[in-house]
Amino acid sequence: MAGLDTAPVVVDAEGQPAACAGSESFCVRLWQHMRIVAGGEARVCCAYLGKSVAQNGKPVSADHQSLMEIWNADTMRELRREMVAGRPIAGCEVCNAIDARGGVSFRTSDNAAWERDYFNDQRPTIDAMMTDAIASDFYLPKLPTTIEIEIGNICNLKCRMCSSFSSSRIAKDPVHRKWDGLQSAHYDDPEHDRHAGMVRRVGPIEKLFDEVTAETGSHVRSLYFLGGEPLMVREIPRLLERLVAAGRAQQISLLFISNGTMVPEWLTLASRFRRLDLAISVDGYGDQYEYIRYHGHWSKLAKNFGVFKQIPNVYPQVTTTIQVNNALHLTNLFRYLDSIEMGFTGYLLHTPGYLAVGALPSSIRRLAAARLKDYAEHDCHPRHRALVLSFAAEFEVGDHAGDPGRLRDFMLFTNDLDATRGQSIHHTDRELVELLGQAGYPWLQETLHAPVASVAQELRR
Numbered sequence: 001m002a003g004l005d006t007a008p009v010v011v012d013a014e015g016q017p018a019a020c021a022g023s024e025s026f027c028v029r030l031w032q033h034m035r036i037v038a039g040g041e042a043r044v045c046c047a048y049l050g051k052s053v054a055q056n057g058k059p060v061s062a063d064h065q066s067l068m069e070i071w072n073a074d075t076m077r078e079l080r081r082e083m084v085a086g087r088p089i090a091g092c093e094v095c096n097a098i099d100a101r102g103g104v105s106f107r108t109s110d111n112a113a114w115e116r117d118y119f120n121d122q123r124p125t126i127d128a129m130m131t132d133a134i135a136s137d138f139y140l141p142k143l144p145t146t147i148e149i150e151i152g153n154i155c156n157l158k159c160r161m162c163s164s165f166s167s168s169r170i171a172k173d174p175v176h177r178k179w180d181g182l183q184s185a186h187y188d189d190p191e192h193d194r195h196a197g198m199v200r201r202v203g204p205i206e207k208l209f210d211e212v213t214a215e216t217g218s219h220v221r222s223l224y225f226l227g228g229e230p231l232m233v234r235e236i237p238r239l240l241e242r243l244v245a246a247g248r249a250q251q252i253s254l255l256f257i258s259n260g261t262m263v264p265e266w267l268t269l270a271s272r273f274r275r276l277d278l279a280i281s282v283d284g285y286g287d288q289y290e291y292i293r294y295h296g297h298w299s300k301l302a303k304n305f306g307v308f309k310q311i312p313n314v315y316p317q318v319t320t321t322i323q324v325n326n327a328l329h330l331t332n333l334f335r336y337l338d339s340i341e342m343g344f345t346g347y348l349l350h351t352p353g354y355l356a357v358g359a360l361p362s363s364i365r366r367l368a369a370a371r372l373k374d375y376a377e378h379d380c381h382p383r384h385r386a387l388v389l390s391f392a393a394e395f396e397v398g399d400h401a402g403d404p405g406r407l408r409d410f411m412l413f414t415n416d417l418d419a420t421r422g423q424s425i426h427h428t429d430r431e432l433v434e435l436l437g438q439a440g441y442p443w444l445q446e447t448l449h450a451p452v453a454s455v456a457q458e459l460r461r
Contacts, residue, residue, distance in 0.1 A: 151236070159283075161321055175420045206239075
């Protein structure tokens, strides 16, 4: 694998790679986490930047390989070998960068959780798992603890930081779709018949049931669904009912990444499982939420928070995508969540680059960081303090005056969407517009894909 030959390989007395749990490259996900994307292909994980999982140089797929074959494909075994040898892994740049800045990456978080026995019923240590992998030439005989399934792009919202890959609404939006570079709309929708070429959902879900209920799936303890909007997918309740009938439900925890805009009746099945965690994606409070997550209604979402809390064995928590549109106002959301005793977590968006916080001038980022630190010091819930301070630290990285190219794209993108959605950043986030102007970036009155007259009209209004 390119770029992996710069570190020495640690070997034991017999010339085999020696396990080194302290390696900065080691990630428990290669031992305990599988990701199947909507088309049936496999990815190493959501943060991995390398190619899809392959066997004999060809990408694997749930259409043609079993989950066990995917789990032990060439890519997976080679990455395990490199990790045990302590070599840096090409493709893990996202976690490497977060760790280097003192943040908490997926890798460090998952490694720590495993050591704390999270989904670790049989209590194997990381050292023991690596030693066993060496003995079996990095072939793992059981499916992993967690299987992550992308169910496709069916969704009822058009969130600003999203794309047609994850939203069928964006796939049908002629302006927003152009910003994600996709020239054809591959989407599924309850109002449209399934047809060749759309993002595929059903196959991986059905295969998931077949193997999880078999003996080879006995180590599976968590099923993780994301989309799109998984609470809209009709195949999921059928899968859950079959797991209950097969006697597997009590051993399995469920996790859904949802926008929280609907409460399907089948969530009551949660009581039959080990637990059901609901990660509700929310990026702003009140008007700002509705601006970022278009078609969402804050009053309805706030009502649903209470409903989710009342469903037995459902554990809701908010997940926030931190981006240019909410960096200055995160504390409004966090304080509200504290007031209703709702836990939260979050992560910094990296793509598209024009929505990443790093595009902003350091003067704006420092102001956002100061607000977070003030909140952390004076009224943040203790369990969230370290997380909030880590966000502030991320904001303070670098001292540049802003990225002109990315900020121009941000303004064009914003104008395009405002013009076609009847929204206005000058109304929703006047402070950001003014601060950008003070930093030398006056707001553009141009569009790229939408009529410029619409923008001029919004500015006059």
